[in-house]
Amino acid sequence: MIHSFIEGIMNYQFLQYALITSILVGIASGVIGSFIILRGMSLMGDAISHAVLPGVAISYMFGFSYIFGATIFGMLTAGIIGFVTQRSRLKNDTAIGIVFSSFFALGIILISFAQSATDLYHILFGNVLAVRESDLLLTAVISGIVLLFVFLFYKELKITSFDPMMAKAYGLNTGLIHYLLMFFLTLVAVVSLQTVGTILVIAMLITPAATAYLLTNHLAKMIALSATIGVMSAVVGVFFSYSYNWPSGATIVLACAVFFVLAFLFSPSKGILFQKRSN
Template sequence: MIANFIEGLQEFHFLQNALVTSVVIGAVSGMIGCFIILRGMSLMGDAISHAVLPGVALSYILGINFFIGALVFGFLASFIIEFIKGNSVIKGDTAIGITFSSFLALGVILIGVANSSTDLFHILFGNVLAVQDIDKYITIGMAVFVAVMIVLFFKELLITSFDPLMAQAMGMNVVAYHYLLMFLLTLVSVTAMQSVGTILIVAMLVTPAATAFLYAKSLKTMVLLSSIIGAFSSFLGLFIGYSFNIAVGSSIVITSAVLFLISFFISPKQNFIRK
């Protein structure tokens, strides 16, 4: 089985693209996911991942690259959620629920208008085996950009994540860093569509980071470990999906979930076995 996978990597260009793309997406999703779970914003990640659907459908209708439409609608959803939260008595989770369900419904309508269920089905559930060279390079470029931004603004993101009131007292623009994180989250959500689809993106954002949280004692360690776990889950998920001819996106998510389940029982932080 392993020999067949290695032979496939040597022989098939599409499998090489799938391996590079899935591992890169897994790594960068793990990085940004740490800040998402520390801020209690897992639902926000789910909202943005679903909100990009109408952008993808509209891009398909207009004949442009789906990255463009997805980014626009991801940013728009983030802005609408923050606007509702900041200008009404409506709570954040309610604003997220209204926005993401509305955008999802719009996406379903546009899918019907596009009248091409095959390609858009892959956007919903992922099809990393169909990744083209241009998509691979865009994914790598976006991943590098996100990683560089996290390194450059690590201290600011750390402080605003743990204690936004102290960050504000120190003169930091908490709102600006929040929107920076939403910008990076949207980029990662758009790139992750290729491997796991819009339905399962939140799993790649949250699960590796949650697994790393069970072991790490500092945010730096957590980000590094989460990135490694995300990349390994993607690699192993691709191997299982290709070897057994099952959906690769779902295999990646299940692999990540199994790693979390194992860590839940054996991590020193949980101390579950001793209990």
């Protein structure tokens, strides 16, 4: 079975594209997801990953790249959620629930009008085995930009994630950093559509980072571990998807979940089995 998979990679270009794209998404999701976890913004990641759907639909309907429409709607979502939270008595999670469900519903309706141009199932759940060369190049460029952003602003992201008040005292523009992070989160969510779909994007953003969080208390190690787990999940997911004809997005996400369960049980510092022994 492994031999057949390796042979497939050597012979089939579509499988090469699928594997490389999934690995790139795993790296980008793992890196940006680490900061989402530390900031307690998992719900925001969920909101943006769902709310980009109208942008995808509009892009298909008018014949331009889905990245533009999806990115606009992702940033619009972050802006509206911030506006509603600041201008009303509603808490952040309530605003997130209202905005992302509304945008997601709008996206499903718009997709129904664009049904001849695309496939709703693949948008919602991904189809990594249908990745084209243009999708691969787009994923590579955006993954590179995300990694560059984290490298250049690592210190700012670190201090604003752990101590926003101190960051303000140092004169950092925490609002700008927040919306920059939202922008790059949106980009990662957009390029993940082809591999895992809008519904499962949040799992790629959160699960590898959460797994890494259970394994280390050091941010740099957490980011590296999260990216590694994302890559491993991508490779395992593509392998089983190709070998057994399973849905690619769901298989990759399930691989992420398996790694999380292993860390949850066996992490030397935070695993529940080791905690019971120490007690």
